[in-house]
Each structure stands twice: as C-alpha cells, then as structure tokens.
Amino acid sequence: MWALRRVSIPIKNRGFSIGSSRICGGKTEIARCYMDNHKAECIEPQEIPADGLQSFRRFYDKSSNFRKLSVEVRGYSSQADSKSGEEDDDLEDGFSELEGPTASGAVSEDNAGDENDDELISGPELSEEESSGDEMQGTQNELEVLDNETDVAEKVSLRRMGTSALARAILAAPASSLGKFLEKWVAEGNEVNRLEVVLAMLALRKRRLYGKALQLSEWLESKKLIDFGERDYASRLDLIAKVRGIYKAESYIQHIPESFRSEIIYRTLLANCVSVSNVKKSEEVFNKMKDLELPVTCFACNQLLLLYKRVDKKKIADVLLLMEKENIKPSLFTYQVLIDAKGHSNDIAGMEQIVKTLKAEGMEPNIQIQSILARHYVAGGLKDKAEAVLKEMEGDNIERNRWACRPLLLLYASLGKAGEVERLWKVCESNPRLEECTAAIEAWGKLKKIEEAEAVFDKLVKKVRSPSAKHYSVLLKVYAQHKMMAKGKDLVKQMAESGCAIGPLTWDALVKLYIDAGEVEKADSILHKAAEQKRGKPMFSSYMAVMDQYAKRGDIHNAEKMFHRMRQVGYVSRFRQYESLVQAYINAKAPAYGFSERMKADNIFPNKALVAQLAQINAFKKTALSDLLD
Known part of the structure; x- marks a missing residue:
C-alpha cells in the first residue's frame, strides 16, 4: 500500500470526521495517486447525506470541490475483482456471452439511480443479454455469481458439466406461469437437488433471465x-435488486434469518447500489456494514472505488486511505480500477506508475488491464506503446491464447490495422465464438469494411441459429455509424421476421441510425415509444444523443423536454444533462433564469468550463452598458 500511495497526491491535510476522531490525510502515497497532477475532468459533487455517517463520514468534506466522473460495475459476489479470460473457454457451447456488464433488472421507481453512460440495460428478461461497455465492465461479468451459488473450488467443474435438465426445462417454460410448470415437472418424477439448482441458476444468469431465476x-x-x-x-437478494430494485432488495434483508445476515448479504446489496450509481444508498449500506461490525473487505472497497471513479474521482484517495488503515491489501482488480481512472484522466505517466507498483507487489497485468492500457495509449496517440501491449496480450501463440482475440480485434481496429484484424479473424473463422463474431463485426465497422462485417454476421447467424436482438444490434450500429439507412431498415425488418424481442440495445442503435441520417424527430419518436414498453427503459446514451442534437440546434423546448423525460423514466439528473441543456441556451442565444439554482437543487455543481458557459446565459449578467446605467 505504501508503494501504491507513492503515485498518489497529497490530500492537503483534508480530514474526515469519524465521531469525535479525525483521520488526517497527510501525504500518504495512496492518496497522492489520485490527487497529484490531477488531470481529471471535474464535474459535480455528490450530495452529502443528511444523516450522520460513522466510520464512513471521512469520505465527506463540505469544503472540498468534489466532482463526478464515470463508473462501471456489475456482479455481486465475493470476488468481483478478478477474471481469467481462459475460464470462458469452458462454457458449454463455446460462446462466452459473459464479456461485459450484466444487465440490470427492471428499475422500479424507487431505484432510479444514475446509469452508466455506456449503456447499462434495465429489464427483467431481456433478449439482449449484455450491454456494450468498455473493458472495465468486462471484469464484472456474471461469472461472479458462481461465488454465491457454490464454492469456488467447484466453478470449473460446474461449467464443464453443461446445462442441467432443470435449466433446460425452465428455459423452455413460459415466464408467466413458471411455478405451475415446475410443480408439474416435479410431479412427472423429475428430481430437484442442489446441483441441478446451481446449474439452472448459472444458466439463467448467463442469459440474463433474472426474472425466471x-x-x-x-x-x-x-x-x-x-x-437455504x-x-x-x-443470490435471492441480488435477483430482487436486479428485477425489482435496490429498495425492495434492502427490505428483503429483514426477511432473512438473522444468523444468515452476514457480510456477503450486505456486500451483495452494496454492489447492486453501486451498479446503478446510487451514491447515497451505497454509502448508507457501507456504513451499515460498519455499524454491524462486519469485516471491511477488499471487495467492498473495490465497489467504492468503482463508484467514485464515476461520481468523484478525488474520493478514490480516501478509499485507499481506508484500505491502508484497515490493513486491506489491494487486489489485482483494485489496481485495474486505478489504472483505468488514471487513463481517463489522460495521466499516462500516472497510469504507468501504477503498473510498476502492481508488478512490484508481485502481480502481473491480466488481459483486462492490458486492454485498458492499450485503449488509453490509443486514445492518447501513443501507437507504439499500444502495439507493444497488444503483442504482449497475443503472446507467442495466438491460437493457444485464443481468449485474447476479442479485445485484440477491437484494439487493432482502433489503430487502423486492417491486416492485423484480418489475421486474427482467420484464427477464429473456422469455429468462432460469439464474442469473437461480435468483436469482428465491430472491428470491421470501425475500419469501414462493411462487406467484411456483413460476412461475419452471416457466419454468426448460421452458428447461433436463433440470434438475439443483441447480435443484430452490433451490425445495426455499424450501419448507423456509416449512415446506411436503407441497410439499417432492412436489418430491423429481418429482426422482426426472426421473432427477436427488441430492447434497449436495439433502440439505441435505431436512435443513432436516425440521428446520423438527420432524422432527429424520428429518433425522438422511437425513444418515446420505447419508454412506453415494458422491456426496460431506453439507455441513458440514447436520450443524450437526441438531447445533444436539439442542443446543437438551439432548440430549448425539445432539449428541456428530453431532460424532463429522462427524469420520468428514472434517470437522476446528472452533470452531463445540464451540460447539454446549457449548450441549447447558448446556441439559442437565450437567457436562462435560475439555472444555477436548478443545478444546486439537484446537488450538481459546475466545473470551470460550465461556469464560463453559465455566464453566457445569465439573464442578469453585467455588461459595459449596464455598468454605466448602474
């Protein structure tokens, strides 16, 4: 921890009250990691809970200019912080559908927390089993549930056993009458034992069928x-949170026998609170764990790191201070979060220093960390460094390291290396896995090679036999990126004819397809209709794509309308929305009354850039003439 703190910044003696005691920040190395040469985009602070926090109160300082950034999190079990790419090879059908974040359950009115900008999905039984997102989310995939469904030692053997008879029966059963179906199934002489249940739960979670689970x-x-x-x-608590919302899940804890209300119960709730970026509830749950004198684990701290990576990057240092105080050793996933946060701050030197610290602690970067490094190198224009990392990921034998093909396809496409994408696809082409197909489609799309993307999609359709809307959406996004409206419409018709249930991923692709074609009103109409359906709410990014278009036009009325509709469907007001709304007023050359007060009411405070923009739309701003008149 001391080595890690060396790449952090001093927190300038900023103390955090804990009852009558204080922890002074001093100049701990772990804190310096996220304050020194801090280049992060600074956004709004989170609200300070009205109720008194105990040990967690150290994470608040009203005088601090805390601001928001981005978070990615999914999963709930005990070891959500590390993943092995090789493990996915053991899945029954050779298709690793667990890359990327899990879909959230249907978000009820009491669970209207922020969602990740990169498209977290809501809905109890989406056919679009996973949402898109970056490599950080890939580490939080649904394989985590294994730690709660069974012992860790049984993981690989369970994966190799395939789908159970119970799972096959449930997958074929109608969701509306699953209980009656199961009673009939048991009456026919079928056995229900612990192993059958575990395998069935894994199969349902893998397909994101949380309602049935x-x-x-x-x-x-x-x-x-x-x-039980x-x-x-x-496991039940996690499913309730995903399907009915975190407040229903919290209420369920009172129905759990007191002897079973252990740390794993509360960390499950904590992870689900973080997954919807509900800061206040996440902190309440963490403090509840402290009140109950449950152990403070690396998993719980990693959840906070993920949360603050989005809502307040400066608070990352405070979580690291807590870990040091509690003698909690950082896991590989801890370093992964820190590396990604540095990368998002464009602090390449800081990112590389954390990697050195990781290695000094006797660890080696895994495939997720390597992917993150390469992605940030590409974004920073450091192509040579990116290629060096990609060569490390590939190793001496790509066929033996087949699990690296998915990220490599996407990263080489980002570098514009069509030859490398073609070489890697040839490794996979004879017997491609699902995630390799989707990655190849996306990669060819980035390289503007539409025919190649379509050829991979055709292979995917033949391989899967009954592709879901998720699979169609990958190609649909390619069409949207290249303004291929006619092909996009044909693909949607093909989806409808195949019986695909269309959900948030498809809506998102359609919205962007129409926006790129200049038909913003049509995109708006799609969102409006989608919000009225019961297959989950449209993605945050879908609304923002339309809102940004209205802002560019200076269309204040429709920009405000989108702002209001996002609240209606459950998205809590965030900095990003206000940023777009301010731009609408600027482009319309219209004054805005009470804008700062609106932001303050939502506990959102502007950064320097937004302060300058707010000055442009201040209805009472001073001018040379007004000064003379005064």
Missing part, C-alpha cells in the same frame, strides 16, 4: 426443496 428461487424456498444458506439468500 428469481421465480425459481422463490419457488424453491416455498416448497422447501433445498435448505447465506449464499442462497445473497
């Missing part, structure tokens, strides 16, 4: 077919 859990408990333990309750 929750019904199965409730049915099992009502029929008393298995003895703490991991079963944690």
Whole structure:
C-alpha cells in the first residue's frame, strides 16, 4: 500500500470526521495517486447525506470541490475483482456471452439511480443479454455469481458439466406461469437437488433471465426443496435488486434469518447500489456494514472505488486511505480500477506508475488491464506503446491464447490495422465464438469494411441459429455509424421476421441510425415509444444523443423536454444533462433564469468550463452598458 500511495497526491491535510476522531490525510502515497497532477475532468459533487455517517463520514468534506466522473460495475459476489479470460473457454457451447456488464433488472421507481453512460440495460428478461461497455465492465461479468451459488473450488467443474435438465426445462417454460410448470415437472418424477439448482441458476444468469431465476428461487424456498444458506439468500437478494430494485432488495434483508445476515448479504446489496450509481444508498449500506461490525473487505472497497471513479474521482484517495488503515491489501482488480481512472484522466505517466507498483507487489497485468492500457495509449496517440501491449496480450501463440482475440480485434481496429484484424479473424473463422463474431463485426465497422462485417454476421447467424436482438444490434450500429439507412431498415425488418424481442440495445442503435441520417424527430419518436414498453427503459446514451442534437440546434423546448423525460423514466439528473441543456441556451442565444439554482437543487455543481458557459446565459449578467446605467 505504501508503494501504491507513492503515485498518489497529497490530500492537503483534508480530514474526515469519524465521531469525535479525525483521520488526517497527510501525504500518504495512496492518496497522492489520485490527487497529484490531477488531470481529471471535474464535474459535480455528490450530495452529502443528511444523516450522520460513522466510520464512513471521512469520505465527506463540505469544503472540498468534489466532482463526478464515470463508473462501471456489475456482479455481486465475493470476488468481483478478478477474471481469467481462459475460464470462458469452458462454457458449454463455446460462446462466452459473459464479456461485459450484466444487465440490470427492471428499475422500479424507487431505484432510479444514475446509469452508466455506456449503456447499462434495465429489464427483467431481456433478449439482449449484455450491454456494450468498455473493458472495465468486462471484469464484472456474471461469472461472479458462481461465488454465491457454490464454492469456488467447484466453478470449473460446474461449467464443464453443461446445462442441467432443470435449466433446460425452465428455459423452455413460459415466464408467466413458471411455478405451475415446475410443480408439474416435479410431479412427472423429475428430481430437484442442489446441483441441478446451481446449474439452472448459472444458466439463467448467463442469459440474463433474472426474472425466471428469481421465480425459481422463490419457488424453491416455498416448497422447501433445498435448505437455504447465506449464499442462497445473497443470490435471492441480488435477483430482487436486479428485477425489482435496490429498495425492495434492502427490505428483503429483514426477511432473512438473522444468523444468515452476514457480510456477503450486505456486500451483495452494496454492489447492486453501486451498479446503478446510487451514491447515497451505497454509502448508507457501507456504513451499515460498519455499524454491524462486519469485516471491511477488499471487495467492498473495490465497489467504492468503482463508484467514485464515476461520481468523484478525488474520493478514490480516501478509499485507499481506508484500505491502508484497515490493513486491506489491494487486489489485482483494485489496481485495474486505478489504472483505468488514471487513463481517463489522460495521466499516462500516472497510469504507468501504477503498473510498476502492481508488478512490484508481485502481480502481473491480466488481459483486462492490458486492454485498458492499450485503449488509453490509443486514445492518447501513443501507437507504439499500444502495439507493444497488444503483442504482449497475443503472446507467442495466438491460437493457444485464443481468449485474447476479442479485445485484440477491437484494439487493432482502433489503430487502423486492417491486416492485423484480418489475421486474427482467420484464427477464429473456422469455429468462432460469439464474442469473437461480435468483436469482428465491430472491428470491421470501425475500419469501414462493411462487406467484411456483413460476412461475419452471416457466419454468426448460421452458428447461433436463433440470434438475439443483441447480435443484430452490433451490425445495426455499424450501419448507423456509416449512415446506411436503407441497410439499417432492412436489418430491423429481418429482426422482426426472426421473432427477436427488441430492447434497449436495439433502440439505441435505431436512435443513432436516425440521428446520423438527420432524422432527429424520428429518433425522438422511437425513444418515446420505447419508454412506453415494458422491456426496460431506453439507455441513458440514447436520450443524450437526441438531447445533444436539439442542443446543437438551439432548440430549448425539445432539449428541456428530453431532460424532463429522462427524469420520468428514472434517470437522476446528472452533470452531463445540464451540460447539454446549457449548450441549447447558448446556441439559442437565450437567457436562462435560475439555472444555477436548478443545478444546486439537484446537488450538481459546475466545473470551470460550465461556469464560463453559465455566464453566457445569465439573464442578469453585467455588461459595459449596464455598468454605466448602474
């Protein structure tokens, strides 16, 4: 920890009250990591809870200019901080559908926290099993549930066993009457035991069928077919949070026998609060864990790091201070979050220093960390460094390191290396996995090679037989990027004919397709209709894409309308929305009354750039003439 803190910044003796005591920041190395030469984009602070925080109160200082950034998180179990790419090869059908974040459950009115800008999905049983997102989210995939469903030692053997008879039956059953179906299934002489249940839960979670998984859990408990333990309750809690929202999940804890209300229960709730970026509730849960004297684990701290990576990057140093005080050793995933945060701040030197610290602690960067490094090198124009990392990822034998093909395809495409993309695709082409197909389609799209992307999609359709809307959406986004309206419409028709259930991913692609074609009103109409359906709310990025277009036009009325509609569907007001709204007023050359007060009411405070923009639309701003008149 001391070595890690060497690449941090001093927190300038900023103390955080804990009852009558204080922890003074001093100049700990871990804090310097996120304050020294801080280049992060600074956005608004999060609200300070009205109720008194105990040990967690150290993370607040009203005098600090705390600001928001971005977070990615999914998963809930005990080890959400590390992943092995090789593990995915053991999945039954050779298709690793678990890269990327999990979809959230249907977000109820009481669970209207922020969502990740990069498209977290809501909806109980989406056919679009996963949403798009960066490599950081890939580490938080649904394989984490294994730690709560069964013992860690059983993971690989369970994956190799394939889908159970119970799982196959549930997958084929209608969701509306799953309980009756299961009763009939058992009456026919089929056995329900612990192993069958574990395999069924894994199969349902893999496909993001959280609604069915929750019904199965409730049915099992009502029929008393298995003895529930703490991991079963944690699994139920996670499913409730995904399907019904975090407040329903919190209420469920009172129904769990007190002897089973362990750390794993509360960290499951914590991870789900973080997954929807509900800062206040995340901090309340963390403090509750402290109140109950539950152990402070690396997992819980990593959840806070993920949260503050979005909402307030400066607070990362405070979490690291807490880890040091509690003698919590950083995991590989801890370093991964820190590296990604530095990269997003365009602090390449700081990012590289953390990698050195990681290696000094006896660890080696995994595929996720290497992907993050390469991505930030590409973004920073450091192509030579990016290529060096890609060569390390590939190793001496790409066929043996097949699991690296997916990120390599995308990263080489970002570098414009069509030859490398073609070489890697040839490795996969004879027997491609699902994630390799989708990555290849996206890669060819980035390289403007539409025919190649279409050829990969054709192969994917033949391989999967019944592709979901998620698979179609990848190609649809390629068409949108290149303003290929006719092909996009034809693909949507093909989706409808194949019986695909269209959800947030497809809506997002359609919105961007129409925006790129200049039909903003049509994109707006799609969002309006999508919001009225019950297959999850449209993505945050979908709304922002339309809102930004109205802002460019100086269309204040429609920009304000989008702002209001986002609140209606459950997106809490965020800096990004205000930023776009201010731009609408600027482009319209119209004054805005009470804008600062609106932001303050939402606990959002402007950075320097936004302050300058607000000055342009201040209805009472001083001018040379007004000074003379005064």
